[in-house]
Amino acid sequence: MKIRMNVNGNWREDDVEPRTLLVHYLRDVAGLTGTHVGCETSICGACTVLLNQEAVKSCTVFAVQANGAQVTTIEGLAREGKLHPLQQSFWEEHGLQCGFCTPGMILVAHQLLCRNPHPTQEEIRKGLEGNLCRCTGYQHIVKAVQSAASKMSATEPVRAVAAAG
Amino acid sequence: MATALLGERIKRKEDPRLIQGRGHYVDDIVLPGLLHLAFARSPHAHARIKSVDVTAAQAAPGVVAVYTGADLQGKVGMVPCAAGIEGLKVPEHPCLAVDEVRYVGEPVAVVVANSAYTARDAVEQVEVEYDPLPVVVDPEKALAPGAPRVHSKLADNVAFVAKLEGGDWKALEAEPGIKVIRQRLINQRLAPVAMETRGVVASYSPGEDLLTVWSSTQIPHILKTQLALMSGVEENHCRVIAPEVGGGFGSKLNVYGEEGVACYVSKALGRPVKWIESRRENLQATIHGRDQINDVEVYVRPDGKVAGLKCWIIADLGAYHQLLTPAIPTLTALMIVGAYHIPCVFVETKGVFTNKMATDAYRGAGRPEATYIIERVMDLVAAELNLDPVDVRMKNFPSPKDFPLALPTGVTYDSANYQRTLKKVLKAAGYTKLRKEQERLRKKGRYLGIGLSTYVEICAMGPSSRMPAGGWEFGSVRIEPTGKVTVLSGTSPHGQGEETTFAQIVASGFGIPYEDVTVLHGDTGVVPMGIGTFGSRTTAVGGTAIYLAVERLKKKMARIAAHKLGVKPGELEFKDGKVQTAGGEKAMRFLEVVAEAIFAKQLPPGVEPGLVEQCVFEPANFTFPFGAHLAVVEVDPDTGEVRLRNYYAVDDCGRVLNPMLVDGQIHGGLVQGIGQALWEEHVYDENGQLLTGTLMDYAVPRAHQFPWFETATTETPTRVNPLGAKGVGEAGTIGSTPAIVNAVVDALRPLGVRHIDMPLKPEKIWRVLRSASAA
Numbered sequence: 001m002k003i004r005m006n007v008n009g010n011w012r013e014d015d016v017e018p019r020t021l022l023v024h025y026l027r028d029v030a031g032l033t034g035t036h037v038g039c040e041t042s043i044c045g046a047c048t049v050l051l052n053q054e055a056v057k058s059c060t061v062f063a064v065q066a067n068g069a070q071v072t073t074i075e076g077l078a079r080e081g082k083l084h085p086l087q088q089s090f091w092e093e094h095g096l097q098c099g100f101c102t103p104g105m106i107l108v109a110h111q112l113l114c115r116n117p118h119p120t121q122e123e124i125r126k127g128l129e130g131n132l133c134r135c136t137g138y139q140h141i142v143k144a145v146q147s148a149a150s151k152m153s154a155t156e157p158v159r160a161v162a163a164a165g
Numbered sequence: 166m167a168t169a170l171l172g173e174r175i176k177r178k179e180d181p182r183l184i185q186g187r188g189h190y191v192d193d194i195v196l197p198g199l200l201h202l203a204f205a206r207s208p209h210a211h212a213r214i215k216s217v218d219v220t221a222a223q224a225a226p227g228v229v230a231v232y233t234g235a236d237l238q239g240k241v242g243m244v245p246c247a248a249g250i251e252g253l254k255v256p257e258h259p260c261l262a263v264d265e266v267r268y269v270g271e272p273v274a275v276v277v278a279n280s281a282y283t284a285r286d287a288v289e290q291v292e293v294e295y296d297p298l299p300v301v302v303d304p305e306k307a308l309a310p311g312a313p314r315v316h317s318k319l320a321d322n323v324a325f326v327a328k329l330e331g332g333d334w335k336a337l338e339a340e341p342g343i344k345v346i347r348q349r350l351i352n353q354r355l356a357p358v359a360m361e362t363r364g365v366v367a368s369y370s371p372g373e374d375l376l377t378v379w380s381s382t383q384i385p386h387i388l389k390t391q392l393a394l395m396s397g398v399e400e401n402h403c404r405v406i407a408p409e410v411g412g413g414f415g416s417k418l419n420v421y422g423e424e425g426v427a428c429y430v431s432k433a434l435g436r437p438v439k440w441i442e443s444r445r446e447n448l449q450a451t452i453h454g455r456d457q458i459n460d461v462e463v464y465v466r467p468d469g470k471v472a473g474l475k476c477w478i479i480a481d482l483g484a485y486h487q488l489l490t491p492a493i494p495t496l497t498a499l500m501i502v503g504a505y506h507i508p509c510v511f512v513e514t515k516g517v518f519t520n521k522m523a524t525d526a527y528r529g530a531g532r533p534e535a536t537y538i539i540e541r542v543m544d545l546v547a548a549e550l551n552l553d554p555v556d557v558r559m560k561n562f563p564s565p566k567d568f569p570l571a572l573p574t575g576v577t578y579d580s581a582n583y584q585r586t587l588k589k590v591l592k593a594a595g596y597t598k599l600r601k602e603q604e605r606l607r608k609k610g611r612y613l614g615i616g617l618s619t620y621v622e623i624c625a626m627g628p629s630s631r632m633p634a635g636g637w638e639f640g641s642v643r644i645e646p647t648g649k650v651t652v653l654s655g656t657s658p659h660g661q662g663e664e665t666t667f668a669q670i671v672a673s674g675f676g677i678p679y680e681d682v683t684v685l686h687g688d689t690g691v692v693p694m695g696i697g698t699f700g701s702r703t704t705a706v707g708g709t710a711i712y713l714a715v716e717r718l719k720k721k722m723a724r725i726a727a728h729k730l731g732v733k734p735g736e737l738e739f740k741d742g743k744v745q746t747a748g749g750e751k752a753m754r755f756l757e758v759v760a761e762a763i764f765a766k767q768l769p770p771g772v773e774p775g776l777v778e779q780c781v782f783e784p785a786n787f788t789f790p791f792g793a794h795l796a797v798v799e800v801d802p803d804t805g806e807v808r809l810r811n812y813y814a815v816d817d818c819g820r821v822l823n824p825m826l827v828d829g830q831i832h833g834g835l836v837q838g839i840g841q842a843l844w845e846e847h848v849y850d851e852n853g854q855l856l857t858g859t860l861m862d863y864a865v866p867r868a869h870q871f872p873w874f875e876t877a878t879t880e881t882p883t884r885v886n887p888l889g890a891k892g893v894g895e896a897g898t899i900g901s902t903p904a905i906v907n908a909v910v911d912a913l914r915p916l917g918v919r920h921i922d923m924p925l926k927p928e929k930i931w932r933v934l935r936s937a938s939a940a
Contacts, residue, residue: 036360041859096183099411133868135833
């Protein structure tokens with residue numbers, strides 16, 4: 001099937017099998033391997049991307065369901081070589097170890113901060129509930145999200161990445 | 166040694182690529198002509214394979230080949246086991262099962278296809294006819310006479326029996342007033358669940374007779390040796406690369422059958438092949454952790470002094486040995502006295518085969534079990550004698566002056582101050598106040614519990630004499646003509662952050678910017694030799710190798726600079742990008758010395774050109790990090806739910822090189838250890854079917870289940886290595902599990918609860934509460 005999709009600001013057209021999962025389309029067709037497959041069942045969140053600005057688990061979305069949509073992956077978050085405040089904060093606060101869950105974590109945190117720019121620790125933990133990390137024990141991730149929240153509210157209103165793409 | 170940078174909170178070198186999705190894990194490797202593998206696996210826990218019909222699978226469009234166990238027989242070596250235990254029975258462990266399957270998920274055939282989707286589809290068309298055999302799942306039942314045998318060629322299901330004994334038991338048993346406390350403790354089976362599942366890309370080039378393998382592994386060099394032996398490609402024609410590895414926790418400290426198969430298929434077809442494990446496969450067929458039954462007998466004097474400890478360990482090994490399967494429970498025996506001076510010890514460890522996936526190293530590997538035993542024992546003693554758990558621990562700690570301390574278990578602890586960490590955690594938690602609060606709440610019918618764990622662990626593995634295949638580590642340091650420094654390490658960090666820590670060691674040694682140092686690891690084509698990353702050894706052993714290589718280079722550079730400056734080499738120091746005399750009167754820029762060494766115009770007589778040094782560091786002993794943890798829980802009497810209210814951890818991992826990374830290791834370890842105490846268990850039913858085969862069923866902890874961890878450190882350096890670092894990768898996991906269980910049991914003490922086995926899920930607690938109220 002022919003599909004058309006805006007991925008990280010660029011429109012592309014491809015022919016895919018109807019059963020192709022969005023995550024495999026992004027990784028194998030679009031060559032964006034920053035999105036990872038962790039469980040293939042929507043439980044771990046490693047494959048989280050933004051689909052029309054909403055965080056989805058791309059291992060259980062068909063590529064054809066994203067026809068006409070705007071998709072943001074981890075590769076699309078930095079702008080003109082400048083890291084997104086969330087990326088910066090994950091770096092500064094040691095919010096990652098092996099890095100496998102990190103793209104998904106950052107994107108789900110992005111949605112969290114779009115919806116709630118000043119979350120409490122409790123709200124951050126709740127917001128990250130759908131994403132598993134086996135390395136960090138979550139504390140530095142929570143810290144990174146807190147730090148990104150203050151950076152983002154200090155410098156600019158929270159922007160929706162996909163829309164700007 | 167220069168100290169700038171060491172001990173500082175330095176941001177990681179690894180991160181810029183990982184936070185932008187630009188790292189390369191195995192599944193991100195794409196090669197021209199790449200084929201994909203999928204495995205047909207046994208649905209039975211124990212069965213004879215009557216026939217395997219691959220006709221339909223073979224005929225499916227896009228399928229290139231299908232191989233069965235019979236096809237591979239004699240062409241691929243067995244899955245290796247490196248554990249050396251006297252009298253150990255090592256059954257044959259083919260990469261693909263041939264006549265019999267012995268656990269659910271055991272690979273039976275492999276499909277090779279032009280896409281991963283096609284390969285998986287075709288696996289469904291592999292028709293295997295099985296003749297089910299009697300299954301044995303419970304290791305105690307496996308020991309019973311007449312039990313079904315996992316391996317019919319063996320007389321029974323016992324893989325080995327090991328005994329460890331020390332002290333004057335005769336005198337102790339005859340001692341008047343000695344009290345004996347008995348308890349059975351179950352350490353349940355767990356799944357490591359690295360977020361990246363296993364994966365392998367194998368590429369054989371017939372022209373060069375060169376086998377290149379990308380594997381999600383913690384031990385690329387060991388894997389290279391083993392894959393060479395399994396595949397028949399000479400080892401000097403093999404190269405193993407561990408690219409980014411998405412977590413391991415011991416589960417990738419192994420050599421798996423699928424890796425052997427991938428090498429064989431690539432060689433047979435002359436094309437590169439890829440296999441990426443699904444999560445279901447990961448839960449079934451990647452090694453599991455723990456799974457021990459521990460029957461303990463504690464000999465205690467009326468004042469709370471523990472004089473003797475006996476333990477009978479039944480270790481459920483699963484159906485086959487993986488790389489270190491039988492060695493893991495022997496570490497439990499080794500560390501069973503924990504942080505206490507217990508003169509008499511007796512441990513009998515029985516390794517038992519069952520129809521389950523093999524157990525092997527999972528974060529802590531044998532030591533969490535030991536710590537759980539001894540820390541539960543301390544609380545059992547306290548409860549029995551009605552003493553405060555703090556007092557029992559203090560009474561049994563050795564004095565800081567006693568170190569190095571030789572123990573009846575045959576190990577010698579390097580250095581420690583257990584009193585200091587315990588006092589520090591009590592202060593941080595406000596212990597006295599907490600006990601008062603507990604009293605108050607109890608009167609109101611609320612169940613607050615306070616749990617302690619004062620653990621010690623064995624790290625920095627280790628002296629080669631005590632390791633199955635060498636315990637040294639390789640490091641080399643090379644200064645390029647531009648003054649940039651390239652470091653090679655035989656370790657294989659995969660999230661721990663040693664690209665950063667090692668750069669800190671090197672930059673601080675040379676007095677140069679941290680940015681000028683690059684650390685390479687995880688490629689046997691780049692790093693000549695190595696052991697790998699496990700057993701909290703990477704910094705303590707691998708970092709020391711690098712530190713010593715830096716020292717050797719500095720000696721050489723000092724000779725060269727001294728020759729130019731007309732001073733003695735011993736007068737020179739490395740500081741702020743210069744090699745200079747103490748006051749800086751005579752100095753050369755670092756880069757000038759590098760140029761002298763490499764362009765070699767005026768070298769002192771006998772000095773070779775170039776700046777490259779290597780070191781293979783052999784540690785004289787393990788290290789023994791320790792700590793004190795305190796958990797505060799509240800049990801909901803209506804639902805049985807345990808709420809973890811506070812967690813305090815004081816850890817001593819020797820000298821801290823980067824406090825941010827140490828914190829990260831502790832946090833991650835805590836969550837895994839707490840996960841075992843409260844939620845995680847990998848469950849087989851009586852037919853050997855895995856009930857927790859997806860992440861819906863296996864409870865990996867999530868962010869909202871934890872409070873803010875309060876962590877602190879003390880620093881008791883070790884003399885085992887010049888860095889003074891002990892290791893921290895497993896501490897959190899080892900320390901936390903008993904702290905939580907002790908806290909929950911403490912909460913329920915008014916109900917007469919003395920022990921509950923893990924995981925302390927609401928249902929289990931609720932039943933305890935119900936039966937207590939009924940009584």
